[in-house]
Amino acid sequence: MSSSVKVDIWSDIACPWCFVGKRRFETAAADFAAAGGELEVEYHSFELSPETPVDFDGTEVDFLVSHKHLPAQQVEQMLAQMTELAAAEGLSYDFDALQHTNTVKAHELLHFAKAKGRQLDLVERLFAAYFEQGRHVGRVDDLADLAAEIGLDRAEAVEALTTGTYLPAVQADKEQATAYGISGVPFFVIDGRLGVSGAQDPSVFSEVLREAAGLAGATS
């Protein structure tokens, strides 16, 4: 196998299925690479709740009850099951520690990291910070700390976030998502022509990657 495949992934940091979907996709990507396939992966911005304040004072349960009008008992059940599903992927979700926030600055930082060639590292860092470590991913200083933790220049990150350098890129991603008809995330676009919605089983991603590489039905 020698074909190269481009995968564009729309996701939000505040999206539990996006981190799970990332793990499942990575399983398939590893198999694809082991079979000789080449992958280029790029993340794109999608805001699930752009109305969320940066400093939301409350838990994830509080947010879903107050902003999404969901019954507290069902939300607690949902988060407990989400925690179990994430654990099956090796992820340690901690919804009690999670700090719900607006993610637009996180998306700007992801574009900053992309410009520095470090986007994939930052995606992983932000997901872990948000879902597993109770870190705040909405404020400039907190985000700059996370950027510095993967080796990006903290001062440059602060400047980019403060001036909104990458806000147009975030908006462009959102417009492209609308053009594609994307209403939920994660969403994977393969070579600009195949769309895969949701945290699919790795076997599904594997088959789609093989199809994109012109090897549909082939064994890896």
Add this chain to the structure above:
Amino acid sequence: VSGPLEIVGDTDAPVCEDGVCAVPGATLDRPDDEVERAR
């Protein structure tokens, strides 16, 4: 902006949409009027 996508894979795979994430086995009941209000 590219053209329409060919949707492949499991169309029931879990996603997060409008700030809410579907979880298999967890039923979320929202009265229709509240769903509209949430949007």
